Amino acid sequence: MQSTTDIVKPAGFDLILFGGTGDLAWRKLMPALFQAFRHGTLPEGGRIIGVARDALSDEQYRSLIESRFRDVDGSKQPSPTEFSRFAAMLHYVRMDLSKPEDYQALAQSLAQREAATVVMYVATAPALFTTVVEQLAAAGLNTPRTRIVLEKPLGHDLPSNRAINAAVGRAFAERQIFRIDHYLGKPAVQNLFALRFGNALFEPLWRRETIANIQITIAEDLGVEKRGQFYDSTGALRDMVQNHALQLLCAIAMEPPINSHADAIRDEKLKVLRSLKAWTPETLAQHVVRGQYSAGNRSGKSVPGYLQEAGVPAGSGTETYVALRTEIENWRWAGVPFYIRTGKRLAAREAHIVVNFRPAPHPIFKAPIGAANKLVINLQPRDGLELHLLAEGQAQRVAAPSGSNITQTLAPVQLDLDFDKRFGSERVGAYERLLLDVIDGRLNLFVRSDEQEEAWQWVQPILEHWQAGQMPPRPYAAGTWGPSAASAMIARDGHCWSEEA
Known part of the structure; x- marks a missing residue:
């Protein structure tokens, strides 16, 4: 019989950022995550995984993000030591969001470490929202531990908004869906x-x-x-x-x-x-x-x-x-x-x-x-x-x-x-x-x-x-x-x- 001390509890978080090389990622999201890291409010043991079509290694992705930080306001720029510590959390996965096999590969990668919370942040063109959500579900990535974040605009009009929300609702419970309005x-x-x-x-x-x-x-x-x-x-x-x-x-x-x-x-x-x-x-x-x-x-x-x-x-x-x-x-x-x-x-x-x-x-x-x-x-x-x-x-x-x-x-x-x-x-x-x-x-x-x-x-x-x-x-x-x-x-x-x- 397995003792309670032998049970490994999930820890930390995985934040998967679809559109990880995009404008929103480096202008808003990465600086915000770094500030949370600097303030000591970002939970320990977390991973931030950028996802995009570019062929990049983890180190190349970290270098890309570091170069973008040079455009951040002076007081919010990390020192080399600060960024080095923050960069240890950064990882990269190359994906074509239209290919089911890439979602399966992502699922296998995440399964190597069972995080307590998995955040799927969809910072892509709105036209891809439905595709991403359906493929996440098909790959079994819509577990009870998963939360999905959808950037605006969520639709182009009333019918398209209803269609997106219907697709998201088929894959995730309402309590798992975070429709973000930064205001x-x-x-x-x-x-x-x-x-x-x-x-x-x-x-x-x-x-x-x-x-x-x-x-x-x-x-x-x-x-x-x-x-x-x-x-x-x-x-x-x-x-x-x-x-x-x-x-x-x-x-x-x-x-x-x-x-x-x-x-x-x-x-x-x-x-x-x-x-x-x-x-x-x-x-x-x-x-x-x-x-x-x-x-x-x-x-x-x-x-x-x-x-x-x-x-x-x-x-x-x-x-x-x-x-x-x-x-x-x-x-x-x-x-x-x-x-x-x-x-x-x-x-x-x-x-x-x-x-x-x-x-x-x-x-x-x-x-x-x-x-x-x-x-x-x-x-x-x-x-x-x-x-x-x-x-x-x-x-x-x-x-x-x-x-x-x-x-x-x-x-x-x-x-x-x-x-x-x-x-x-x-x-x-x-x-x-x-x-x-x-x-x-x-x-x-x-x-x-x-x-x-x-x-x-x-x-x-x-x-x-x-x-x-x-x-x-x-x-x-x-x-x-x-x-x-x-x-x-x-x-x-x-x-x-x-x-x-």
Whole structure:
């Protein structure tokens, strides 16, 4: 009889990175894994196995990753000693993802060491997701110890998203599937949850009676760079709105969950998505603005328009900017407009949420026109909160029939909390946190299939409206805040974007 001391328990983890030589791997994933290694949070005894079609040895793969680390920000670059220790975890397997025999070889390689957790990170083109998942199952690599990570975009539209999720669901249980949205891993988004559900201060104000409108902005000052061919088949709506922006909207609008468990949080996000106002032909025409950047200036230098970028076909109608207005049809938010905008080649690189409160119902002080309280949640490039208030500015003596009165004049002031300064700039990055959560099996910051499908369901009418040729993109000069139609859209409600206030 075998004693318990003779039983070898699985230890460590195996992280298999499909697309191991790709842009995402060396730009985001490897630096994040190294930072976790440096911080001592990456479990010991792990292996990181890059998978791609290139013919590389382990040592060649390690050299390739080391060369890519030279592009990482200075403070995050490893020293030679640090990288040498980290590189011991790195391995490489050559695979053609269309060949079943290569998956069998991978299975045999992994069987030589039974890891406690096996993570399959699919960082490939979305067209390969179904192939990879089906081949993993055929090779017996979908064991109970396996977790699969799927990068966005998960589909091109609602039907393709359903097809991918159906294929993944046949091979893996929902608890094994980690649909990653790196915005949910950002420290600022975690602070958003903490702000709402860890404090009692704002909850009584978080409703239609006190909030006039909410604006979500995700702006990039760069163009498509070298990703023109990929981006032209995606566009801003698929790339940013369907996932990142709607996840931020859910975080800002959801009801308090009953606890911090993954499904409790995702149940409340799903309710928000199901409550989004349905599109009609009229609202599609009035409440959605589609744009494409033309040549302009960035930091005093001329930059090309989208149609002049490498890899972009002539006459492309792909949007690089989207602004839209929506409402959430429930008791908390009925009648409150939510504005979302995102785009490339805009005036600045920043992401923020602005909660604009209603003005005082009976003003007794003199204040600037349109002045009101607002809460700004900064997501990037800095992470923090700004609370905009009105305080006494100067007193003016005004003549009146009964004598002299003092009229108090209010002036805008703000309380500014910078989380990087408060907690230190060496905070856990989005991918670092999410990768550790996958290894530990925590699903809180990942998207469930039903909420992802609901998001596509809401976006689908916009895609169909555009495909019917109803709304060609409006041009906007690089370095601006987008088409003027976006300002006109929000102005019809009597509001304006934050930089216009």
